[in-house]
Amino acid sequence: MNICSVLLLVTALSIPFAALAENIPNLPESIGSAPALTRVDDVRTWDPENMYEHVNGEAELLKRYGATSLTFAAYENEAGDYFAIDILDMQEPINAYGLYRLYAGCDGTEYSFLEATVLADEYAPHALLGPYFFRFNVDISGDSGGGKQLVDDFLKNFISSLSDQPSLPSTLETLQQKTLQPCEVNYHPEHVDYDLESGPGYTWTGPDGQTYSLAVLRSPDEAKRHAGLLKSRGLQTILVRNNAIIWQKADEKRSTAYMEEILKEVIDK
Secondary structure: OOHHHHHHHHHHHHHHHOOOOOOOOOOOOEEOOOOOEEEEEEEEEEOOOOHHHOOOOOHHHHHHOOOOEEEEEEEEOOOOOEEEEEEEEOOOHHHHHHHHHHHHOOOOEEEEEOOEEEEEOOOOOEEEEOOEEEEEEEEOOOOOOHHHHHHHHHHHHHHHOOOOOOOOOHHHHHHHHOOOOHHHOEEEOOOOOHHHOOOOEEEEEOOOOOEEEEEEOOOHHHHHHHHHHHHHOOOOEEEEEOOEEEEEOOOOOOOOHHHHHHHHHHHHO
16 A cells, blocks of 8 residues: 555544534633643544444434534543533524423523523533534532533633624524423424424424424425425314414314414514
8 A cells, every 4th residue: 555545544534533623613721610620632523424423322313403513522620520511513503402402301490691591400411502502511529619610611611712603593482482481392403293294393382282383484385385295194273374384283173363373473573
């Protein structure tokens, strides 16, 4: 084997373990204090084709939600404290929201920190910021200031290296205002109803206790075709306005005032 072939082989083998994806900002060298935790080993990044090496059994789910890269970094100090972070670039803020909501559910306590949304948990917090979904692993003693402090410190450093981030769609805000609990509004970038193969969209529980689904399409014609597809699969409670469609699986056979209200607000925005 000549030297050029050897160099090409070495380069190819090193690609899955690139130091850092170009679209992930530089990560801090240390976080926390008394004593600080210092980054250990290289920052590692995987793409959709090889991220199973880091999250075996979970990679297909992450790809369905739109993950384009997964970056991992770990921090330790002499006291034995450990802090690790997975950062997933989900392409779009709404994809990151969908994955965050899947993991966070409605059981935890959320708080806002700068531009990020954080699920408070001492050992395994999650966070959402623009197109990024964060998953933390915290193992610390009582002298390190708590997991929340380390999460906030990491996010502060991360956010300081970012430019302005794209915002979530106004449709999400509308739905969060029209449900009993904002945390119940989920987004599915592949199929909002897998059994119907209905494409991307939102699901939530309305004030009447029924489960609703909503899709915002590219055109009114596409919305009409989508409605026809849903009807062919047995749904009868469907309402279409402009390029938006809302439905529920309860066999009401007619739309409700609530469905009309949702579509009006979605279209007006």
